[in-house]
Amino acid sequence: MKTKEDLEIIARYQKEIRLLSQTSGLLQWDQRTYMPKKAIKSRAEQTALLSSLIHEKFTSDEFFNAISRLKNKNLDEESTLIVRKLYKEISKSKKLPKEFIEELSKTSSIANKAWEEARERKDFSIFLPHLKKLIDLKRKQAKLIELPGHIYNSLLDDFEEGMTVEKLTPVFQELKTNLISIIKKIKSSRDYNELKIKILGGKFPKELQMELAKDVAKAIGLEEDYSRIDFSEHPFSIKLGTNDGRITTNIRTDPLFCFGATMHESGHTLYELGIPEEYEYNIMGDAPSYGLHESQSRFWENMIGLSKPFWKYYFPKFKERFKIKEKFNEWYKEVNFVTPGLIRIEADEIHYCLHIILRFELEKALIEGSIQAESLPKLWNEKMKEFFGVEPKNDKDGVMQDIHWSEGCFGYFPSYAIGTIYAAQIYEALKKDIPDMEKDIEKGDYKKIKSWLKQKIHKHGAKFLAEDIIKEVCGEGLNPKVFIDYLNKKYLEMYNLK
């Protein structure tokens, strides 16, 4: 077979897989936004068929044979990278037998239902047998994949290619120690102890919340012609095709929920929309890791959306819309209020990564077999006490709060913390390149920032490893110190601890 023909084969397969994934994405988007409730059974069948068609194409012999033949050919740089990446991913997926995939999928689906019931009844024992089965399967999966080093690496790699337990452990150790120390300092300050939440306990009409959310999404770059905002129970973002980035949001009492979630999801979508069109239908048309994807959402939600210059622009709008009487400084402190909570997704930017490290430590131990699922509730609560100084009253708000494990997602949690660290590193690099950036933010003008992010990060798609992009952009790889310095500076100043 000629090289040209093989390149055509792999282009066709990649394009078809991508188009089917986008279509499957629409099935999901619709299910979570507009689908009538009773259509769920039918939708599950449609989704399952699409998944199996995608899997069929991804693992087809014609595709893999063409890739294998191309692997040793002399190709242009882009094709070489594509072929190498395809070969790696498909070889990896070929290590898992079809029966294993089916068992894992079936077990996850049952475990997820058990988790829902267990949460409702606040009874971990309902979830336990399913969780144990899932952990066994994930250990089996890790052994089949068999990457070098710690057994957990083989799972982590699905979300964070190239990242390892060996690299991550000291990073998280340093982060943990410092986060706990910053929190301790804050709590010791007089300003902190005198602070009362006054404004965010008020009433915030839904329409006005949405108006502000739409305003900020547009400012970030979500134009109507190629994106949209809808509602769903849990906010999410999804790209359904070229020029088709969709986010969802939701309204809670606290107006920062809708506003922050909108910024977060807009950050994800801006990334997706920033990936070049020529990668649209091949394996390069993705982020290289969940962590780098998360860096973009966290960048907008936290680094921008919780910053002083940002609120200098947006506070007057909030003040006017919601008739807030308090002054800027009070608002700014409330927006950044630091408090140990039980729930990860409600955490402030200092406590957030502690939630992640707790989960990482536990799931790593579960996969290596040094702890058993039976002791999870006890260990969870002990760690909560150790890291946060608080303990959940029940397992629903404790070990069962996240959906991830019930879906067989082990190895995903680190990406949230990695993304948070990357976001701080990216912000620092941006400040160096655009010294007057914060003045732009004060004016609600993100043009330069958006164009920088697109140029430095989005435009690469999945061409390089996430950490290599960060090295290129920030001069070094994953470095928790940058995030710690940022927190220290921000919060010690806020509480007059300098």
Added chain:
Amino acid sequence: MKTKEDLEIIARYQKEIRLLSQTSGLLQWDQRTYMPKKAIKSRAEQTALLSSLIHEKFTSDEFFNAISRLKNKNLDEESTLIVRKLYKEISKSKKLPKEFIEELSKTSSIANKAWEEARERKDFSIFLPHLKKLIDLKRKQAKLIELPGHIYNSLLDDFEEGMTVEKLTPVFQELKTNLISIIKKIKSSRDYNELKIKILGGKFPKELQMELAKDVAKAIGLEEDYSRIDFSEHPFSIKLGTNDGRITTNIRTDPLFCFGATMHESGHTLYELGIPEEYEYNIMGDAPSYGLHESQSRFWENMIGLSKPFWKYYFPKFKERFKIKEKFNEWYKEVNFVTPGLIRIEADEIHYCLHIILRFELEKALIEGSIQAESLPKLWNEKMKEFFGVEPKNDKDGVMQDIHWSEGCFGYFPSYAIGTIYAAQIYEALKKDIPDMEKDIEKGDYKKIKSWLKQKIHKHGAKFLAEDIIKEVCGEGLNPKVFIDYLNKKYLEMYNLK
């Protein structure tokens, strides 16, 4: 191969084809409701891929071989019908070579764009060469399909299985003569000539229009749990899965547009939702013809929605919402105002079928080759003059008003008139079975009607030919006389011509 295995093969293929069609339906629904404008290119690629997957499955050898083997086996009644129908449809589609299908699809797509441009510029000559090419292809298609009788039968059969030019010509002849005669009578009456449109020229706030449209859709049977109403430029209905019937509507100045369109589309969706779940994933899970489908929308839109008992219930609501001062009789006459218009989709229930007969006569002549596309504008205008007494000022409002021909849809128009006639026949049968039906309608209570329609029509799916269902339910096949009698009774009474 054993019978059981063959039955499994054909069940699997039918289910996969159905699931892919539903998924493709979602792509369309989204494109017409929520999709960001600039996503169109991507969406076209997704839709094309789904179409080719469906086609691949439908024409696969494995599928057809299993059907062929089963054709001569002794099967239960249901399976026999399914196998027979599948064999017929696939054999028919096998008569069209792949290259022909591709050429037709490409030509239609280009012709459709040319039609849009030609409409915009009101210049038929832009559309003409594409239309000529399409007509050539459709003639070729008819020759390849080669059903008995008139050449047009081979196209008509795609929409109205079993219907023929030979059957239809006298039906439409009788209908035309009588419609023209009723219109003449109405126009000669003093009441008609004194009638002024007063109410429907008023202002009708959008929210109130939607409130009433939602109210009537719910009354007809579109419950939130398994259906939804959205907006699109042209109203349509689509079933996206079990318990997933969707309609769209739109708001115009005349409040009857939104209200009537909602009733029309609700009628289609009620039919789809009424087809038994056991037919969901096989070839029985459809209406047997476009005409029978249209009978359900026309039934609700016209037979119910333009009737006196219906407005006895709904007029007080309209009166209150829109602060209408006029009396019931004036409203009722306005709702049923008869006037010769140029545009099919704006026609009253008497003129509507004349629009259809005009199109049928022209497209039949085009396909048999007795007229040429060049003379269409002239012939169109002559027929308009003859049937309606009016002539369009330009071809946009004349020969180019409908999208159908530009998409290669020849043979579709008759279904609209067939559905209209069926609707009148169904109404008569209903009155016999439920003598106090009109009292229920006056109370806004459609329970008995809905259950009758489901029992007599919907529950069969595509098990029988459309006309055979009508024969069973109404005691005779397609009979324009019932529709003519209905119009005579209604309008002669309305204008005191009795």
